[in-house]
Amino acid sequence: MSKLKIEDLTLLFGHEKEKALTLLKQGKTKAEIFKETGCTVAVKNASFSIKQGEFFVIMGLSGSGKSSLLRCLNRLIEPTSGSVILNKVNITNLDDKGLQKVRRKEMAMVFQNFGLLPHRSVIENVAFGLELQEIPEKERLEKAKSVIDLVGLQGYENQHTASLSGGMQQRVGLARALANDPEILLMDEAFSALDPLIRKQMQDELIDLQEKMHKTIVFITHDLDEAIQLGDRIAIMKDGEIVQIGTPEDILTNPATDYVSSFVEKVDRKSIITAGSLMFDKPTVAIYLKDGIEGTLRKMRTSGLTTLPAVSIDKHFLGFVYLRDVLEIKAQGEKTIKNAIIKDVPVAYADTTVEQMLPFIAENGRVVPVIDKDTHKLIGVVAQTSLLIETTGINWDHGTESPIDKIHKEII
Amino acid sequence: MIHIGDYIEQFINWLTLNFAPFFDAVKVVVESIVNSVEWVLMFPPFYVIIILVAFLAWKRTGWGIMLFTLAGLSLIWGMGYWAETMATLALILSSAFIALLLGIPLGIWAAKNELAGKMIRPMLDLMQTMPAFVYLIPAVLFFGLGKVPGAFATVIFSMPPAVRLTTLGLRQVPKDIVEATRSFGASSRQLLFKVELPLALPTILAGVNQTIMMALSMVVISAMIAAGGLGEVVLKGITQLKIGLGFEGGIAVVILAIILDRITQSFGLKTSAKA
Structure with a gap:
């Protein structure tokens, strides 16, 4: 069953959006649209659906529109057209109150730069989402405490967040999102600002957590290795368009476009290919x-x-x-x-x-x-x-000339 | 010849004529505020006030300013200007209080609403650059002579920093924190009170400090319309060419300024160090 469904979502930045939208429907390219209307196409006709409990990764380079797409899901950015359907409710039609409720109860977000409140302690940060829901203090601190234990922040409850390392700060960010007990977790390059070692550790912990929680996760990254390690399915974005959606194995073995295969070549296959x-x-x-x-x-x-x-x-x-x-x-x-x-x-x-x-x-x-x-x-x-x-890392399947071929050509 | 002055005069006269009940009401309120603050400052014996202020200085800043406060206020008492100093302090604190009461909400509005921001800025420029003496004339027309027109002129002159620094503080709140707060379903009220104002607090407190210092700089000017206090001492020194008297009043103002500045500044510093 699909939990979250995105239908034909388009996001434009600029003034003449109506005109740009018409041009887009006529099949004009991004460059043509920019020339005529001054509008940038951030996301173009994105459609996909995410299953309950699925770990869905959206992967793309910076400027591919992946973060903007994520922000359309909880309307931190208003999509220009298209719909976002959560549990059969079209979020794009909700009024302020309805949207507030979705953000409080159903979707929580984790940010690349953490977005923590520097004037509050760790536990107050974790309880922040519950505070916004006006849950009594005792109850929300209890809830926050249990989530703090879950993400391994025991003993840090009363520290100020600014004194923590990046990895610890992102644990606070994750705990803050989990404290709301959301159905959907939106993670925007959540581990990209961390050191490689800490990052690996956080990825492993997230996988462990997900095995316990079975949340529906939408995870944004620019790193295909990370996407492959974490994702049940991966959507690859380029210039605002989704170019391929599939399981990590699909993407590695059948890259849909040259763009995807250029990524796949760089992947460290040792850690992905299994016995x-x-x-x-x-x-x-x-x-x-x-x-x-x-x-x-x-x-x-x-x-x-x-x-x-x-x-x-x-x-x-x-x-x-x-x-x-x-x-x-x-x-x-x-x-x-x-x-x-x-x-x-x-x-x-x-x-x-x-x-x-x-x-x-x-x-x-x-x-x-x-x-x-x-x-x-x-x-x-x-x-x-x-x-x-x-x-040895030689990729025999993707058109690389094998050394033997070369020897044959030279000698025979 | 363009007679802008004539129009302004007509406008002020029209205000005086048609809004007399309003000005009377404002006068009653402001007068009672200034008088009650003055009463609070004058009711206890002078040494109680000195000890209280010195204690506050020690608590907020440390030994140095505490000793300065003890010595400075004792000197003022010794020179025989205790009552005048307390009258001035009462006028400054009341004016600054009113200026902040109006200025901080205005600053929030200017930060939140682009159009409001664009309209408020030139008004602030005008309020700050217009020679302060100019405010005295309408102040007298509206409120007569005394403390209230003094407070009126002081409020107008000292409000701009409160507005400006509140706006600045709110605009400097990191965008990613605001976004994170919105993503958790915060209403605009929650965003303002739980996130933006606390994060802007050090800057807003710097505005409070500036407002108080600006209010202090109006002491002598407002004495020209019989607001009383230390300004009157200095003014007497000028008009009667009594050099000694002028300097005595001046020294008392400087002592008051240093104490107020260090104590109010410490609030801003402490908060930003914590954040």
Whole structure:
């Protein structure tokens, strides 16, 4: 079900908006409209809908209109045309009182520069939204206290906000928004002003919080890495237009335009590509109590591998068997491969990233087993070759000429 | 020849004639304010007032100004101008109070409403640059001689800084804080009282200080229409060419000015240091 729906939203800055709107409908470009009317097109015909509990990221460079679009959602900026529909209510038609109610109860915002009140303490800042709703002091301080614990600000309640570090100030900003218990959280470049380390930490904490809260979040960023890490879906904006909407994986694998692919190229794939998307799901395995020593040797011979993952009959991962060990126990006259199984090996889950698997690269060229988180059954293996290719950062899929091609051209 | 003076004279006469009841009412109110403040200052023995002011100076600023206050006020008492000084102080405080009562709301209006801002600014320029003596004539026509026309002229002369610095303070409130406040559903009243005024307070208090200092600078001028106090002492010194008398009155005014300035300034400084 869609929680928040944006229909054909357009935002113009300037005086002759009516005329500019007509020109826009006739399909004139931004430059033509600016020349004729002096109006700037900040957002052009944006339409999308956001599901309940979804983490929706709008990503674009500065000047792409993403922050203006966000401000149209709670009408800090009035959209020129189009509608914003929250729970079937068209916010663009609300009167002042109605809008005030939406801002107090349903949407809360977190700002890039925090926007905290310097003359108040942390807890008074957190309780500010509740104060505006005229909730009694005792009640709002209690509520504020619980949110302060949630975002990890315990012990800072009575400090002045100006004395806090950027990360701590943004925690206050986040707590202030959460204290209102809004259905929708609007976050405008919330972490962009923070140091990279603090930023990473805040991103992780936000993900943890979101797992508990299941808020609908609209998050603005200029950083695709951040968008991919946080977003369930991402909308990419350029010059006031949304050029692609999709899941992070969609955007990475099928960039809709050259603009998007130019972004995607710069992304650090190591932290995004997972074992699930790299693995072979039907690897050759030695099945304990079924294959026996002879069966295992036959599989090694036909596949040309000297190392095989060993699994039980119901596919639980047991370890690896090496050709050398199997031959040794065969010489000792054993029947099963039990004593040849090496148990002490690292495993990955489907959502383990390439970055996390890097330490598994071993000299012996063994594959990385991928097992199911709950059942511990083997669901596939990742070849070390795949890991190496991902880490070298050469993007084979997007038209980059491979080094081999080059050698061939030069020599042959 | 363009006789602007004639028109203004006609206008003032018309006001005097048609608004007499209004001016009478204003006179009663202002007179009672000035008199009650003066009564409060004159009722306790002089040393009580000296100790109270010195205590305030110590609390707000520290030892230096406290010692200066003790010595300065004792000197004034010793010179025999205690009553005159308290009369002047009463007139200044009442005038400044009225000026702030009118000036701060005007300043808020000018900050909030662009048109109001554009209209109020030239009026403030006029009020501040017009030689202060000019206000004395209509003041006398409206209110007769005495403290009330003195207060009237003082209010007009001292109000501009209160208006200007209130407007400035409100305009300097960071835009992102105002935006954040609006995003949480603040009404314009809540925005003003919970965010804008508290953040503008240091600047507004600087305006309060300026208003009081401007009021003090009107002391001698308002004495020309029999407002009394230290101004009268100085004026007597001028008209009777009594150098000593003039300087004694002058020194008392300077002592009063320094004490008032340091104490009122400290409020603005303390607030901004806190923010």
